[in-house]
Structures are given as C-alpha cells and as structure tokens.
Amino acid sequence: MTETSKHEWDIPATDDSPHEGGFRADLQITTDRGGPRYGEMIEQVRSFMGKVRYASPTPELADEVIEDLRKLNAKLDTMLVDEWTTPSGTRIDLPSRGNITLPPYEVKDGGPDGVDAEVTFEDFHLGGNGVAHGGHVAVAFDDLGGMAAALRTGGVARTAYLTVNYRSLTPLNTPLVLKTWVDRHDGRKLFVKGTLHDGDRLCADLDSLFIELKPGQP
Ligand SMILES: CCCCCCCCCCCCCC(=O)SCCNC(=O)CCNC(=O)[C@H](O)C(C)(C)COP(=O)(O)OP(=O)(O)OC[C@H]1O[C@@H](n2cnc3c(N)ncnc32)[C@H](O)[C@@H]1OP(=O)(O)O
Numbered sequence: 001m002t003e004t005s006k007h008e009w010d011i012p013a014t015d016d017s018p019h020e021g022g023f024r025a026d027l028q029i030t031t032d033r034g035g036p037r038y039g040e041m042i043e044q045v046r047s048f049m050g051k052v053r054y055a056s057p058t059p060e061l062a063d064e065v066i067e068d069l070r071k072l073n074a075k076l077d078t079m080l081v082d083e084w085t086t087p088s089g090t091r092i093d094l095p096s097r098g099n100i101t102l103p104p105y106e107v108k109d110g111g112p113d114g115v116d117a118e119v120t121f122e123d124f125h126l127g128g129n130g131v132a133h134g135g136h137v138a139v140a141f142d143d144l145g146g147m148a149a150a151l152r153t154g155g156v157a158r159t160a161y162l163t164v165n166y167r168s169l170t171p172l173n174t175p176l177v178l179k180t181w182v183d184r185h186d187g188r189k190l191f192v193k194g195t196l197h198d199g200d201r202l203c204a205d206l207d208s209l210f211i212e213l214k215p216g217q218p
Pocket residue numbers: 029089090092097142143144145146147150157158159160161188189209211213214
C-alpha cells in the first residue's frame with residue numbers, strides 16, 4: 001500500500017506497472033468489465049441518488065432503506081478492486097465512462113481539436129431553485145476539459161486552475177451541449193476553454209489550465 005492509500009484493495013505502482021504520467025503504463029481499456037448490464041446498474045444508482053435528493057422518508061421507510069443499503073454494500077464489499085481495474089471510469093462504451101462521480105455525458109465528437117459532448121444534469125445534481133449546482137457544472141468542465149487536453153497530447157494532464165463563469169441558470173434533466181478545446185498549447189501547459197449551452201443560451205463558460213504530466217509523475 002502507498003502511504004496515502006486508504007483502501008486495502010489499492011495496488012501501488014511497481015516496476016512492472018509504473019505510473020506513466022498519472023496513469024499506469026498497462027491501463028487496459030475494455031468494455032467487458034462489470035458485464036453487459038453494468039451500465040444499467042449505474043443508471044439505477046444514479047436514479048436512486050436523485051430520489052434520495054428529493055425523498056422525505058418516514059422513519060420506518062428510512063429503516064427499510066438502511067437495511068437494503070447495508071445488504072447492497074455487503075454485496076459490493078465482496079467485489080472491490082483497485083481504481084485501475086474497476087469498470088467505473090474505463091467503460092468507454094457508457095456515459096461518462098461508467099463513472100458515477102461524473103454527471104452523465106456522451107461524447108459526440110472528440111479529437112485534438114476538442115470535445116463535443118451532450119451532458120445532462122439530473123435530480124441528484126440539484127443546487128437549488130430547480131437548477132444545477134455550480135460544483136457539478138465545474139466537475140463536467142474539469143473532466144471534459146481534461147479530455148480535450150488528453151486528446152491533444154495523447155497523455156494525461158492535470159488541472160492547475162479551473163475558472164467557471166456562470167452566465168445563466170443551468171437546467172436539470174435537459175440535454176445540454178458542452179464543448180471544450182485547447183485554446184493555446186505552450187510546452188506542458190494546455191490552456192483549455194469551454195462552453196455549456198442550453199440551446200442557444202450560454203449557461204457557463206470555462207477558462208482553465210491543464211499541465212501535461214511528465215513520465216513517472218504520480
Ligand atoms: C480511460 C480513458 C481515459 C481518457 C481520458 C480521460 C480524460 C479524463 C480527464 C480527467 C481530468 C481530471 C483532471 C483533474 O481533476 S486533476 C485533479 C485536480 N488537480 C490537481 O490535483 C493538481 C494538483 N497540482 C499538481 O499536481 C501540480 O501543481 C501540477 C501537476 C498542476 C503542476 O506541477 P508540476 O510540478 O508538474 O509543474 P510546475 O509547477 O513546474 O508548473 C508547470 C508550469 O505551469 C505553471 N503553473 C502551474 N500551476 C499553475 C497555476 N495554477 N496557474 C498558472 N500557472 C501554473 C507553472 O508556473 C509552470 O510554468 P512555467 O514556469 O514552465 O512557464
């Protein structure tokens with residue numbers, strides 16, 4: 001275990017499987033892990049999290065839900081793997097690569113010129129007054145900004161700063177167009193811009209800096 005890891009299933013980098021700029025050299029992208037219904041499982045979890053955001057359970061119902069969740073957590077406890085082999089984050093066939101941490105998005109087009117995605121903030125992403133929480137908007141920009149940087153360099157980049165300008169309210173449960181692109185590339189520095197639109201209306205824009213990681217940089 002590394003000094004900072006908290007989970008016994010974490011596997012440290014080794015000479016055989018070193019860090020290669022924030023990633024493992026042997027990171028395998030496969031759509032098989034988690035099985036054919038993994039995406040459906042993630043959808044159920046997302047739907048549950050959204051309902052938790054709005055539900056006001058009776059004490060009896062809270063008891064029942066706690067019991068059910070204990071059982072589900074115990075089931076998953078038998079199947080925990082390290083972050084490099086979990087399907088969550090590497091299932092490129094699923095929205096947001098199957099990563100429930102991210103708001104669900106689909107990449108419509110992506111390459112060295114940038115990324116064009118459709119993102120939907122759901123009930124779980126409620127900030128207040130029926131619209132998206134600004135932090136979730138920033139998460140979407142961070143991931144898709146990082147993707148634009150990664151597709152430009154063919155390597156991994158890490159966020160140095162991320163400025164989101166919130167120009168108008170971001171609706172929930174509405175497919176939105178999120179675009180990111182490398183505006184300027186200077187050595188290891190990638191200045192990434194982005195926009196989030198609801199139809200013609202600009203909801204937010206992005207100004208960020210990603211730093212390309214050096215080989216071996218953890
Ligand atoms: C499975 C399929 C995958 C497909 C891809 C999926 C994509 C997923 C994408 C997910 C994406 C998720 C992404 C995430 O969420 S990443 C998580 C959030 N970010 C972090 O935790 C970053 C923490 N910080 C660091 O690790 C280091 O500070 C970094 C690596 C950023 C730089 O430390 P490093 O030691 O390496 O470099 P350096 O310090 O020599 O700096 C280099 C240059 O940069 C300039 N500089 C640095 N910082 C700033 C600043 N704030 N403003 C202006 N300038 C800044 C600096 O002056 C210098 O310039 P110059 O002197 O050379 O001119």
